Amino acid sequence: MKETLSGVVTRVTGASYIVETADGLKVRCRTVPSTVSENEGANLVAVGDRVGFRLKVSETDMAEGVITRVEKRCTALVRRREVRRNRSKEKEQVIVANIDQLVLITSFDDPPFNSRLVDRYLVFAESEKLPLLIVVNKIDLDEDGMVEEDLEVYRQLDCNICLVSAEDGRGIEELRELLHDRMSAFSGHSGVGKSTIINLLVGREELRTAETSCKTGKGVHTTTSSAMFSLPGGGYVIDTPGIREFNLSGITRENLRFYYTEFLRYMPECAFSSCSHTVEPGCAVIAAVESESIAPERYESYLALLDSLEE
Ligand SMILES: Nc1nc2c(ncn2[C@@H]2O[C@H](COP(=O)(O)OP(=O)(O)OP(=O)(O)O)[C@@H](O)[C@H]2O)c(=O)[nH]1
Ligand SMILES: [Mg+2]
Ligand SMILES: [Zn+2]
Incomplete structure (x- = not known):
C-alpha cells in the first residue's frame, strides 16, 4: 500500500x-x-x-x-444561511477551515476608511474568537498624515494594525511578518486593494500557477469560490467573500455588548446586570462614554449595530 x-x-x-x-x-x-x-x-x-x-x-x-x-x-467560517430553528448543523457550509486570523483590508482613501465596517469586523472576530488584523492600504494617498485620526480609536483596542501601500511598497514587509506561518483570511470592500496586496505577497508566478492548475476557465480575479495561496517562507492567505457571506447568527441583541471589548470592564458597575447600555438608569458604560473613557464613536456604532439586529 x-x-x-x-x-x-x-x-x-x-x-x-x-x-x-x-x-x-x-x-x-x-x-x-x-x-x-x-x-x-x-x-x-x-x-x-x-x-x-x-x-x-x-x-x-x-x-x-x-x-x-x-x-x-480548529476553526470554521460558515456561510450565511437562513436561520431556521429546526435545521440541523449538517446544512452548514464551511467556506474556510483552520483560519487563525482575520485580516480586514481597508484603504485610507478611494474608497475612504470606513470605521463602521471595522467595528463590524471587530464584533465578528470577537464572536469567532479570532484575532483581527486591520490593514490600511493606500497610505501613499495620505500626504498629510491624516490616517492616525481614523485609527485613534483602534489604537486603544486589542488588535493589530498595519499601514501599507501596495503602490510604493511601504509596510509590506511588516505585513509579511504578521502573516508568517499563519492561515489568514482576507476580506474587505471592493477596491481597497486586496488582489493587489495578495499579488505582492505571493508573487505573480504563484497566482498564475493557481490559475492554470484549475480548469474552470475562470480567472482568480472572479473569486467566487475560496482559493488559498501559500506565502513564500510559510503560511497561507485566502481571499474570502467577506462577512456579508458569513453566518452572523451567533451575534444577537443580547450578546452584542460582550463583543465591544472595551465595555467589559465597566459592565459590572451597571445598576442592572442585564443592562443593554441604552436607556437603563445607572449605566456605567454610558457614564464611561460621557467621560470619554469609552470612545463615543464606538458607542454610537454599538447603538447602530444593535439597531440593525433583529429583535
Ligand atoms: N494609490 C493606490 N492605489 C492602489 C493601492 N493598492 C491598490 N490600488 C489600486 O486600487 C484599485 C483596486 O485594487 P484591487 O486590488 O483590484 O482591489 P480589490 O480589493 O481586490 O477589489 P475587489 O476585487 O473588487 O474586491 C486598483 O486600481 C489598484 O491599482 C495603493 O496602495 N495605492
Ligand atoms: Mg480583488
Ligand atoms: Zn449599562
Missing part, C-alpha cells in the same frame, strides 16, 4: 480538491466513500482543511490522489 501524505486543501472546485504539501507538491484529489472525517456535520472538505491522501497512478501530467482522512477543524 502506498504511503499516506499530508497537506492542506488550497482550492475546491466542485468535487475536486487541490491539496498542497509542505514541500509545495500540488495534487488534484477526490474523496471516496471510505474517506474518514474527524468533523461532524458540515461539508466533508473545505479550503484550509488538513488532509491525509494517497497518490494514484494518473494519465495526466498532474499528480492525482485520493483523500483518506480529513483532520479535525
Whole structure:
C-alpha cells in the first residue's frame, strides 16, 4: 500500500480538491466513500482543511490522489444561511477551515476608511474568537498624515494594525511578518486593494500557477469560490467573500455588548446586570462614554449595530 501524505486543501472546485504539501507538491484529489472525517456535520472538505491522501497512478501530467482522512477543524467560517430553528448543523457550509486570523483590508482613501465596517469586523472576530488584523492600504494617498485620526480609536483596542501601500511598497514587509506561518483570511470592500496586496505577497508566478492548475476557465480575479495561496517562507492567505457571506447568527441583541471589548470592564458597575447600555438608569458604560473613557464613536456604532439586529 502506498504511503499516506499530508497537506492542506488550497482550492475546491466542485468535487475536486487541490491539496498542497509542505514541500509545495500540488495534487488534484477526490474523496471516496471510505474517506474518514474527524468533523461532524458540515461539508466533508473545505479550503484550509488538513488532509491525509494517497497518490494514484494518473494519465495526466498532474499528480492525482485520493483523500483518506480529513483532520479535525480548529476553526470554521460558515456561510450565511437562513436561520431556521429546526435545521440541523449538517446544512452548514464551511467556506474556510483552520483560519487563525482575520485580516480586514481597508484603504485610507478611494474608497475612504470606513470605521463602521471595522467595528463590524471587530464584533465578528470577537464572536469567532479570532484575532483581527486591520490593514490600511493606500497610505501613499495620505500626504498629510491624516490616517492616525481614523485609527485613534483602534489604537486603544486589542488588535493589530498595519499601514501599507501596495503602490510604493511601504509596510509590506511588516505585513509579511504578521502573516508568517499563519492561515489568514482576507476580506474587505471592493477596491481597497486586496488582489493587489495578495499579488505582492505571493508573487505573480504563484497566482498564475493557481490559475492554470484549475480548469474552470475562470480567472482568480472572479473569486467566487475560496482559493488559498501559500506565502513564500510559510503560511497561507485566502481571499474570502467577506462577512456579508458569513453566518452572523451567533451575534444577537443580547450578546452584542460582550463583543465591544472595551465595555467589559465597566459592565459590572451597571445598576442592572442585564443592562443593554441604552436607556437603563445607572449605566456605567454610558457614564464611561460621557467621560470619554469609552470612545463615543464606538458607542454610537454599538447603538447602530444593535439597531440593525433583529429583535
Ligand atoms: N494609490 C493606490 N492605489 C492602489 C493601492 N493598492 C491598490 N490600488 C489600486 O486600487 C484599485 C483596486 O485594487 P484591487 O486590488 O483590484 O482591489 P480589490 O480589493 O481586490 O477589489 P475587489 O476585487 O473588487 O474586491 C486598483 O486600481 C489598484 O491599482 C495603493 O496602495 N495605492
Ligand atoms: Mg480583488
Ligand atoms: Zn449599562
